[in-house]
Amino acid sequence: xxxxxxxxxxxxxxxxxxxxxxxxxxxxxxxxxxxxxxxxxxxxxxxxxxxxxxxxxxxxxxxxxxxxxxxxxxxxxxxxxxxxxxxxxxxxxxxxxxxxxxxxxxxxxxxxxxxxxxxxxxxxxxxxxxxxxxxxxxxxxxxxxxxxxxxxxxxxxxxxxxxxxxxxxxxxxxxxxxxxxxxxxxxxxxxxxxxxxxxxxxxxxxxxxxxxxxxxxxxxxxxxxxxxxxxxxxxxxxxxxxxxxxxxxxxxxxxxxxxxxxxxxxxxxxxxxxxxxxxxxxxxxxxxxxxxxxxxxxxxxxxxxxxxxxxxxxxxxxxxxxxxxxxxxxxxxxxxxxxxxxxxxxxxxxxxxxxxxxxxxxxxxxxxxxxxxxxxxxxxxxxxxxxxxxxxxxxxxxxxxxxxxxxxxxxxxxxxxxxxxxxxxxxxxxxxxxxxxxxxxxxxxxxxxxxxxxxxxxxxxxxxxxxxxxxxxxxxxxxxxxxxxxxxxxxxx
Numbered sequence: 002x003x004x005x006x007x008x009x010x011x012x013x014x015x016x017x018x019x020x021x022x023x024x025x026x027x028x029x030x031x032x033x034x035x036x037x038x039x040x041x042x043x044x045x046x047x048x049x050x051x052x053x054x055x056x057x058x059x060x061x062x063x064x065x066x067x068x069x070x071x072x073x074x075x076x077x078x079x080x081x082x083x084x085x086x087x088x089x090x091x092x093x094x095x096x097x098x099x100x101x102x103x104x105x106x107x108x109x110x111x112x113x114x115x116x117x118x119x120x121x122x123x124x125x126x127x128x129x130x131x132x133x134x135x136x137x138x139x140x141x142x143x144x145x146x147x148x149x150x151x152x153x154x155x156x157x158x159x160x161x162x163x164x165x166x167x168x169x170x171x172x173x174x175x176x177x178x179x180x181x182x183x184x185x186x187x188x189x190x191x192x193x194x195x196x197x198x199x200x201x202x203x204x205x206x207x208x209x210x211x212x213x214x215x216x217x218x219x220x221x222x223x224x225x226x227x228x229x230x231x232x233x234x235x236x237x238x239x240x241x242x243x244x245x246x247x248x249x250x251x252x253x254x255x256x257x258x259x260x261x262x263x264x265x266x267x268x269x270x271x272x273x274x275x276x277x278x279x280x281x282x283x284x285x286x287x288x289x290x291x292x293x294x295x296x297x298x299x300x301x302x303x304x305x306x307x308x309x310x311x312x313x314x315x316x317x318x319x320x321x322x323x324x325x326x327x328x329x330x331x332x333x334x335x336x337x338x339x340x341x342x343x344x345x346x347x348x349x350x351x352x353x354x355x356x357x358x359x360x361x362x363x364x365x366x367x368x369x370x371x372x373x374x375x376x377x378x379x380x381x382x383x384x385x386x387x388x389x390x391x392x393x394x395x396x397x398x399x400x401x402x403x404x405x406x407x408x409x410x411x412x413x414x415x416x417x418x419x420x421x422x423x424x425x426x427x428x429x430x431x432x433x434x435x436x437x438x439x440x441x442x443x444x445x446x447x448x449x450x451x452x453x454x455x456x457x458x459x460x461x462x463x464x465x466x467x468x469x470x471x472x473x474x475x476x477x478x479x480x481x482x483x484x485x486x487x488x489x490x491x492x493x494x
Contacts, residue, residue: 007307007391009344010050010126010259011043012315015105016090016363018348031106032114044121047382048346050257051118052126052218054316055093055360056111058102060137063091066188067361080356081366090363093128094220095135095188099206101213111213124215126259129207131241132224133178133189140202141190142169147199149176149191149234161185180221181233194225195236204245211249216257222275223266246274259310259343271308277343280309287313287333288324292412292432299340299397299416311337312345316360322371323355328483331377332430335459335485336414338381339428341395351378380459384487389420400429400439403477410439413478417444425490427455431480440475445490448472455488462486465493 015032022039023030043051067073067089078084090104101111115125134140140147151174156163162185165174177185178192185191193199210217222242223229230238249256260267260275267278286294299306313321313333321330338344353371384390400413412433418426425445431437448468455464455476466476478486 007341007344008049009047009338009346009385010052010310011046011048012052012054012345012347013043014093014316014348014358014360014365015053015056016093016102017358017365019105020364031104032101032110033106035114035117037117040117040121043118044123046346046351047386048123048344050124050126050216053111053114054128055090056101056105056127057093057096058098058100059091059093059095060097060135061091062136063095063097063188064089066095066136067091070187073359073361076359077362080358080362081364088362088364091135091361092186092188093360094130094133095186096130097135097137098139099209108213115214124257126216126218126257127210127214128220129210129217130220131192131203131207132221133186133191136164136166136188136190138190141166141175144198144202145170145173145175146196147193147202149193149236150174151176161187164190176234179233180224181229191234193234193236194230194238194241195234197239200239200241200244203241204248207245207249208252211253211256215255216259216276218259218261219275220261222260222270222278223262223264226266226269226273229266240273242270242273242275250274267309268305271305275308277308277310280311280342283309283311283337283340284313284318287336287432290329290432290434292414295336295414295432296397299414303341303395307341309342310345311340311342312347313337314347314350314357315345316347316358319357320355321350322353322374323357326483327371327374330374332432332483332485334378334381335428335430335487336432338385339390339418339487340416344385351375351382377459384458387424388422389418389424389426393418393420393424393426396444398444399442401442401475403438403440403479407438409433409435409437412437413439413441413480415439415441415478419445426458427476427488427490428486429476429478429480429488430485431483434482436479436481438477438479441478442475443471446472448490451492452494454491454493455486456491458487458489460486464488 101108145168151163156174176191178189179185225241227238258275260270260278262270262278270278353374354368356366358365397416400410400415402410412431415429449472451468453466
C-alpha cells in the first residue's frame, strides 16, 4: 500500500488543433491568437497537463521527404479523402531547430500560451526528440561529427538506412535515425551519443526546452540506453539520461520527465530519473482480452506502478474506438484510468474519433462525435477529479468463484481505492466475452457491524449490503461481457 498522486495528461497535436480552431473562428491562428474560450475548454476537461505535440520548427527537407514517400502518401490519402499537398507539414519529429515553429508564432507565442494554461491551473509538456534531428538541422553542416556516419559500402548495401549529404567539410554518408527493429526514418539523421560533445550539446538543448515548459515527453527514450545504443550502432557511449535529467533539475526542481519506452525497459529508465514511463504492457494485455495477464501486470511493485503512464491511444497507436468494440473500450478505459499512475489521454479520444492522424499532417479529418462514448468519458473524468483516486491508496484485490465450479470468475479484475477521509471505491471489471460472476474479497474488516450502500458512479445503480457479508464472504458480482462497476461505499447505519 502506497500513497502517490495520480495526475492526468491530455495530448494535443498542436498544428491540427490550431487548424481546427482556425476553421471554427474563420481566420488563421497562431498560438497567441487562440481565444480564451478554447483555453477554458481545455481546462474543463479536468486534466492537469497539456502536451502540445509538434511545436518545434520543421525544415523544408523533412516536408520534401514526406511529399515523396509513397507509403506515407497512401496513409495520408486514407486519413484525408480530400488530401492536398498543403496538408503536409513534415514530421514533427524531424526537428530543424528547437525553436517554436514560425507558423505557430515563435517562442513568444508559446510563452503566451503557457501563461494561459498556468492561469487555469494547467502545466505544459513539450517534445524532446533525443535520438535524431531533421535532415536540415544546422549541425549536419556545422557539426557533422555529431551524427553517426557510414561508408559508401553501407550506403550501397542498406540505402534504406543511409544517405549521402554535402556538408561544409565535404560529402558525408550519414545514418538515418532508426529503431533497430525497423528501417531508418528518411527525414532524420541519427545522433552519435558516443561523442561527448554531442551529449553536452543535447543536454544544452534540453535545458533550453526546460525554460519554456514544465515537462518533456522524450521520444523513444530507451534508444539512448548505453547497451541499446551500442547494440544498434556498435558505438560505446556514457550514460546520458541520469546526467541530463539531474542537470535540468538543478535549475527546475519540479520539472517532469515522461519517457516513451518499450522492450520492458520501463524500470531501467525510471532508475535513470524519469518520473513516468509508457505502460505499453498494460495496453497490449488489454488488447489480448484476457483478465489474468492484466491482473499479473497490476501485481507489480507500487514504486514501479505509480510511475507508469497509462493510455489507450496516442499519436502512434490506432484509435481506441477503432481497436475495441464499444463495450470493450469502456472496460479497458476503466482498468487503464482507475489504476494509479499518469492518466494519459489523446486528442479526439473523448469524442470517440476513429481515424489515427499522422504527425506529418497539419489537418485532421472531420469526424462525428460518438455521443455515448463521450458521455462515458465525461462520467469517468468526474470520477478522476476525486481526491480519492488522485491521492488515495490503491490495492489490487482477489476475485473468487461465486460457487463450486463457477469458472467465469477468472474473467474479472478488481481493485479498491481508500482515501484519507475514509472514502472507499471498489472497481470490478469483466474482461471476458461472456457473462461472469465472482466474489470480490474486500480488504476492509471494519465494515463489520454496519449497513452500506454501494453506488455505481458511472452506471446508474444503488446496492444495499450488510457489512458482515461484505467483510466475510465478499461482494457478489454478476457482470455481462465487458461489464463493470465503479462502486462508492457509504455507510447507511
